[in-house]
Amino acid sequence: MSDYHIEGQQFESSIGFVETQSVEFSSLPLDSGLTLAPVTIAYETYGTLNSDRSNAVLLLHALSGDAHAAGYHPGDAKPGWWDMMIGPGRAFDTDKYFMICSNVIGGCSGSSGPGSVDPATGREYGLRFPVVTVPDMVRAQKLLLDHVGIDRLLTVSGGSMGGMQALQWVTGYPEMVSSCIPIATTHRHSPMQIAFNEVGRQAIMKDPNWRGGDYYGQTPPDSGLAVARMIGHVTYLSDESMQDKFGRRLRDKEVLGYDFTLDFEVESYLKHQGEVFTRRFDANTYLYITKALDYFDLANGRGTLVEAFGDVAPETRFLSIAFSSDWLYPPYQSKEIVRGLKGNGLDCTYVDIHSSFGHDAFLVETDQQTHVISHFLDVTARRLRARSA
Amino acid sequence: MMGLSNAPAPAPYPADTIARNPHGERLDHVFIVDLVEPGSRVLDLGCGRGTLLKMLVDKKQVRGTGVEIAEERVYAAVEKGLSVYHGDIDEGLSDYPDAMFDYVLLSQTLQQARQTVLLMRDALRVGHRLVVSFPNFGHWRPRLHLLLRGRAPVTHSLPYEWYDTPNIHSLTVKDFRLFADAQGMRVVRSFFIGRTGEAHVWPNLRAEHAVFVLEAGVGYNDPIHAGP
Numbered sequence: 373m374s375d376y377h378i379e380g381q382q383f384e385s386s387i388g389f390v391e392t393q394s395v396e397f398s399s400l401p402l403d404s405g406l407t408l409a410p411v412t413i414a415y416e417t418y419g420t421l422n423s424d425r426s427n428a429v430l431l432l433h434a435l436s437g438d439a440h441a442a443g444y445h446p447g448d449a450k451p452g453w454w455d456m457m458i459g460p461g462r463a464f465d466t467d468k469y470f471m472i473c474s475n476v477i478g479g480c481s482g483s484s485g486p487g488s489v490d491p492a493t494g495r496e497y498g499l500r501f502p503v504v505t506v507p508d509m510v511r512a513q514k515l516l517l518d519h520v521g522i523d524r525l526l527t528v529s530g531g532s533m534g535g536m537q538a539l540q541w542v543t544g545y546p547e548m549v550s551s552c553i554p555i556a557t558t559h560r561h562s563p564m565q566i567a568f569n570e571v572g573r574q575a576i577m578k579d580p581n582w583r584g585g586d587y588y589g590q591t592p593p594d595s596g597l598a599v600a601r602m603i604g605h606v607t608y609l610s611d612e613s614m615q616d617k618f619g620r621r622l623r624d625k626e627v628l629g630y631d632f633t634l635d636f637e638v639e640s641y642l643k644h645q646g647e648v649f650t651r652r653f654d655a656n657t658y659l660y661i662t663k664a665l666d667y668f669d670l671a672n673g674r675g676t677l678v679e680a681f682g683d684v685a686p687e688t689r690f691l692s693i694a695f696s697s698d699w700l701y702p703p704y705q706s707k708e709i710v711r712g713l714k715g716n717g718l719d720c721t722y723v724d725i726h727s728s729f730g731h732d733a734f735l736v737e738t739d740q741q742t743h744v745i746s747h748f749l750d751v752t753a754r755r756l757r758a759r760s761a
Numbered sequence: 762m763m764g765l766s767n768a769p770a771p772a773p774y775p776a777d778t779i780a781r782n783p784h785g786e787r788l789d790h791v792f793i794v795d796l797v798e799p800g801s802r803v804l805d806l807g808c809g810r811g812t813l814l815k816m817l818v819d820k821k822q823v824r825g826t827g828v829e830i831a832e833e834r835v836y837a838a839v840e841k842g843l844s845v846y847h848g849d850i851d852e853g854l855s856d857y858p859d860a861m862f863d864y865v866l867l868s869q870t871l872q873q874a875r876q877t878v879l880l881m882r883d884a885l886r887v888g889h890r891l892v893v894s895f896p897n898f899g900h901w902r903p904r905l906h907l908l909l910r911g912r913a914p915v916t917h918s919l920p921y922e923w924y925d926t927p928n929i930h931s932l933t934v935k936d937f938r939l940f941a942d943a944q945g946m947r948v949v950r951s952f953f954i955g956r957t958g959e960a961h962v963w964p965n966l967r968a969e970h971a972v973f974v975l976e977a978g979v980g981y982n983d984p985i986h987a988g989p
Contacts, residue, residue: 710846710856720844721843722845722847740836751842
């Protein structure tokens with residue numbers, strides 16, 4: 373996802389300062405057959421858990437996200453990645469719900485990842501870090517929820533890779549989840565999605581500074597990571613949004629340069645996005661997370677998608693959201709998810725939000741998402757109360 | 762609410778002219794709400810802003826879901842607490858297993874659907890009963906309009922010019938009965954609405970709107986009906 377700064381966003385209307393917490397667990401068995409030990413998980417919480425612990429919402433981040441979904445860290449100019457969606461009166465209303473968001477394992481923002489120190493060697497893991505999957509990420513989050521004392525989730529929600537985790541949650545722990553809001557996502561990565569990720573990985577691994585992943589303490593493979601981010605960033609935009617934002621405008625020049633310095637505004641923008649990204653993201657994590665995305669196939673080993681949703685509790689509610697100009701995770705992929713749900717007679721709302729912002733729309737189109745999510749959560753909470761009464 | 766969608770505004774809602782009771786409820790809606798048994802499972806194809814489905818949920822505690830193509834109307838239905846699929850009615854229907862619903866509603870939708878036969882057959886596959894309502898072109902006003910003025914009817918219940926109508930099928934009460942019969946569908950109930958109230962005498966002349974309740978009839982699954 374992109375680094376968006378929404379115009380007119382005020383610190384005053386946000387939830388204010390927040391803090392990332394951290395917890396360590398002894399070990400986590402992984403899909404690969406390996407075990408990750410120990411496991412650190414970084415997380416943030418917003419709002420208050422109610423007395424019967426029925427208002428917990430698990431928010432799940434995308435490829436480049438982290439535990440910091442909302443509010444500000446001291447000294448930060450920008451709030452968390454989904455700030456406009458989280459807070460008093462917002463979609464995930466901190467006056468009503470208790471939100472929890474953690475950095476995925478394999479990440480580079482506080483949770484165990486390839487940049488963490490391997491206790492066996494005393495050095496950073498690098499590629500000795502085990503390959504993790506979306507189900508592994510979810511199992512790690514389950515450890516966290518057990519630690520926090522939450523055994524019931526009002527909803528699980530996220531965009532892109534966050535949506536995949538949400539789907540994994542509702543199928544992996546159906547007894548815990550009352551509703552699921554997968555956004556701009558898929559039940560399995562398509563060849564096109566895998567292809568873009570592989571281009572990004574190759575850019576990193578071809579950077580001489582990558583050194584087989586053992587670059588910690590030395591010059592990191594920033595140019596490779598920046599190129600990976602540039603290609604990724606293009607897939608988050610749309611033809612229309614790039615037309616609107618850049619057109620064919622030239623950058624700091626009146627005429628074409630007839631050389632290979634930057635000519636166009638869009639080139640300069642991508643270069644900037646790539647460079648900024650290297651300051652906050654670890655190249656090895658980019659390899660691990662994109663690999664987890666590519667491996668994701670919800671029905672893998674469980675037959676059809678309809679069968680994959682077969683264990684979901686019948687009263688579970690779904691809200692599937694897609695965006696009309698999202699060509700990375702196109703609406704047809706969300707419709708496939710809905711088809712699998714309908715095949716089980718599950719209660720599902722599907723909205724294809726008209727937007728020109730491409731895949732990034734899930735971070736930008738907050739009005740429409742706020743409308744549907746807040747009403748959806750109201751009904752979900754009301755039904756839950758009616759059932760437990 | 763208005764202006765929430767970035768999408769182009771949808772076509773005007775075709776059924777605003779249907780007669781209402783003193784509570785402001787449309788008579789076709791009242792008939793359908795009376796018809797449906799409490800706790801039924803209902804699929805409303807072309808649910809619009811969800812007015813009918815919300816009545817069914819509130820008064821008959823149905824387990825309902827709607828299908829609607831216009832984004833703005835989907836938001837309005839979600840605001841009512843309803844579950845809605847944003848898309849074409851065809852794709853909204855085909856993914857359901859057999860016999861998922863007690864009632865499938867085509868309320869003021871059939872005249873705008875392209876694949877009439879496939880749609881109705883698929884509706885009777887996923888639902889036990891099919892409720893269809895539509896504006897009646899056999900009403901005396903459109904008949905007179907065409908006869909005396911020699912122009913395509915623009916009337917109270919059919920308020921569109923030929924070049925600007927969402928109705929791609931023009932049908933009468935009699936047309937529909939013949940069609941249902943030919944399809945092996947049995948008419949279980951029917952209800953006819955005139956300008957101000959029910960019109961059960963000479964409905965094809967006096968009804969502006971008709972509501973039919975259909976089930977699979979004897980021989981419905983015979984090969985003669987099974988294909989389009």
